Ligand SMILES: Cc1cc2nc3c(=O)[nH]c(=O)nc-3n(C[C@H](O)[C@H](O)[C@H](O)COP(=O)(O)OP(=O)(O)OC[C@H]3O[C@@H](n4cnc5c(N)ncnc54)[C@H](O)[C@@H]3O)c2cc1C
């Protein structure tokens with residue numbers, strides 16, 4: 134498995150030791166260890182997407198404030214597609230408070246000035 | 249003629265960081281010229297996460313990363329003149345620009361920072377036989393269309409080239425409802441970052457066809473399909489390996505070229521390897537008072553390092569503008585050894601002011617379990633082990649300037665302990 138925690142892209146090997154504990158080899162830093170275990174048990178991704186803006190052709194870019202379960206990516210995208218933002222928008226403004234019951238908010242990543 | 253101390257060309261992350269550093273180093277008259285409508289450069293269209301992990305210890309999207317620098321530029325009251333295209337730079341740093349608001353303007357700058365970024369290798373640079381129908385886009389153009397204009401280039405897509413923009417756009421097109429059939433790469437390895445291969449292709453089951461290429465584009469008005477073939481070690485298509493993909497869009501992600509027409513006009517010498525100016529460790533080009541940083545200098549994977557490098561350039565430009573330059577100092581040449589392509593800087597100044605000297609390069613091939621080192625004769629200045637070195641991931645190190653004292657030259661090279669792939 135390749136760690137995506139940062140562009141170093143360390144090659145990780147995750148295995149179970151004698152006590153059934155997950156062991157991660159090859160990580161350069163703690164993030165990599167955590168990633169290896171997470172990816173084996175409950176993989177997550179940050180999703181970025183585009184939202185329609187009222188009265189404006191340029192879409193608003195948004196992201197999930199935290200990673201969401203990998204299996205829910207397309208469900209999350211559908212929910213994002215259904216909303217329309219109203220300017221003005223600031224970076225960090227909440228677009229969807231809790232997307233698909235993940236407990237994660239979708240927030241704006243760009244400013245949009247009024248019309 | 250408008251007098252400025254430090255004039256920065258381009259308001260991408262490189263130009264923004266250089267301008268802030270120049271101001272912090274004591275220049276009151278700093279000006280940024282940008283041809284686009286707004287500052288931010290290519291980051292404006294890079295809406296995916298993955299920026300700023302090194303710098304801010306937080307994963308930001310491109311626009312968010314850029315905004316942090318734009319906020320600082322605004323806080324420092326550094327003027328950014330947008331919609332202004334720089335047309336010419338002379339050796340004595342007279343900069344000519346044109347804009348709808350101000351017409352033609354000529355600036356006289358004590359120091360100039362080149363931060364024009366890079367552009368994509370166009371399709372003309374590739375020789376694919378077949379018709380020339382609509383539906384062939386560079387990945388960056390597609391990215392701009394989708395992320396900034398809200399348009400969709402097509403529904404069934406084949407991507408040629410596995411550069412990062414192509415990978416990122418494979419995922420974006422998938423997210424926007426298109427079907428990405430395959431990512432086709434001529435080389436036996438991808439030039440994209442690992443994490444992009446994992447998160448943009450593997451996650452969605454998009455096949456990465458290594459050692460393959462598009463040999464024919466079908467369709468008259470619009471792309472109807474492409475023929476893909478396997479290539480041998482000499483990159484020649486293998487007869488009988490044809491595969492046909494029915495698609496309406498071919499997206500090209502075949503590399504970036506530093507944008508250096510202006511640098512040439514200023515008399516700056518370009519490196520045949522990086523395609524960007526040759527610089528010393530203060531990012532000064534061969535023309536005194538002209539500095540370069542960011543993608544115009546060499547194509548970066550990580551914007552965090554663009555910012556760092558540009559701060560060095562901005563500081564040095566400020567010192568030059570305020571003090572008139574250090575005069576003739578000894579320069580220690582840096583050369584590419586085995587397995588190393590395009591080490592930047594090409595020279596290290598014996599009299600530089602920063603304590604640290606940053607060196608970065610791209611591996612020339614894929615090397616597993618290899619060392620790379622900085623050496624001068626028998627003296628090894630730095631040595632570092634890597635599980636894998638690939639051309640897709642540039643390597644970087646910061647060394648103490650003291651280490652270079654009294655040397656006549658250094659070479660950066662890969663030393664293999666085991667087999668080469
Ligand atoms: C698609 C893509 C994805 C990327 N993904 C990542 C990632 O996930 N993580 C990461 O860390 N990095 C990533 N990068 C790299 C990073 O974004 C770039 O290295 C960085 O943006 C380069 O900054 P720059 O300022 O040198 O160039 P640019 O951002 O290109 O800025 C150059 C500016 O100069 C202006 N300009 C050019 N010529 C003139 C002229 N004659 N007159 C006036 N203005 C001019 C341009 O309009 C532009 O605004 C990615 C890059 C691309 C292209």
Ligand code: SF4
Pocket residue numbers: 136137138139140141142143159160161162163164165166168
């Ligand atoms: S293990 Fe650490 S250093 Fe290696 S890729 Fe993961 S986050 Fe980066």
